[in-house]
Amino acid sequence: MPTTHFSYEGNILCADGVPLTAIAQQYSTPLYVYSRNALTENYLAYADACKKHQHPDAPALICFSVKSNSNLAVLKILGDLGSGFDIVSGGELARVIAAGCDPRKVIFSGVGKTAEEIRFALENDILCFNVESPAELHRINDIAGQMATTARIAFRVNPDVDPKTHPYISTGLKENKFGVAFEEAFDCYKTAAAMPNITITGIDCHIGSQLLDDAPLLEAFDRLATLVDRLEAEGITLQHMDIGGGIGITYHEEQPVAIPDYIARLYARISQWRKDRYNDRPIRLLLEPGRSISGNAGILLTEVQYLKTNAAKNYAVVDAAMNDLMRPALYEAWHTVLPVEKQDSAAATYDIVGPICESGDWLARQRDLAIESGNLLAIMCAGAYSMVMASNYNTRGRAAEVIVDNGQVHLVRRRETPEDLFAFEKVLP
């Protein structure tokens, strides 16, 4: 369902009060439209809840998952609110820095960090590496040694809990490529503790994405806590615990847990545990939310090009395609499609498809819409894992992005031209 930031005023769908018709007229389509207020509200749902429950000596850090939406303007909005960042590549670190945000609030996840990426992260004094294998630990120690510095690390531990989400976005089961196995984690920490250029600061997990229930996250927390206790008994004290991201959003009829409720339940466990076993010595909570901050803060605006009918179906061919929004083709994901101008005419049932030469190029299926050529459609909840996954397949320039900020519309990424797309290419002499 649409969020309150994208709602009808009369018959016209608006972004924070600005008619999407006017935005399309100025910036053309396909176009990503984000709401600054929605981003802010979603971030504050986490930050305010943490402020309410956290120990004053160990304030929580919300590390926005850059891979969900990495536009510099989005990062800057969140950074200015106090957000840290969870990155999965050196490129994402370069974005955080280019946006003017603080690299010392960056945590670096990912199974394949290269030597170059590790060096770049150490040069920028990032908060922590989430280490995903013993081999990576050795590499980080070696590089930190060459640079005469120490690297702060946490292990990403695989708690082996089932997040009950789509298999492609489930990451915390033992057969996944992510993290170190729960049974091996203790030895990994002991190895790390003996390394000269490593400082152990925390423990991390991230079990999956689009989780509707927080029970698997709380279970993962409990498993990690038992490991923290074992490490403490061994003289290895951790300063932070990172429970990852993964809270889902409403694409269709899903009812995800409310963020404040999740945070309250998490802190109830943390507080009790720290009181019982650590004489109330606090531990800092880190979180890595992506989709639950950026997902419903954006839409993809597209124009109907042609209506067409074959023996089986009606099609609405639009100017956005799977290269702009890959989630339907990749996961058969549902995105709500709303007409930007409500029509009085009778609705028919359409598959919404793009112009790309693939049968997988569909954005929505079997939707009842009253539309004709030239009408605008809003594909809802396209703020996360949408533009960041865009490609140039079929030599389609990636769509422009705008942010609506209290009635003002700002272009935050211009549309790519064909010349942009082949600028790095050359014909033979």
Ligand SMILES: *Cc1c(COP(=O)(O)O)cnc(C)c1O
């Ligand atoms: C993708 C990812 C996240 C964010 O997940 P969401 O489901 O968008 O909240 C957090 N941490 C890591 C390590 C990730 O890979």
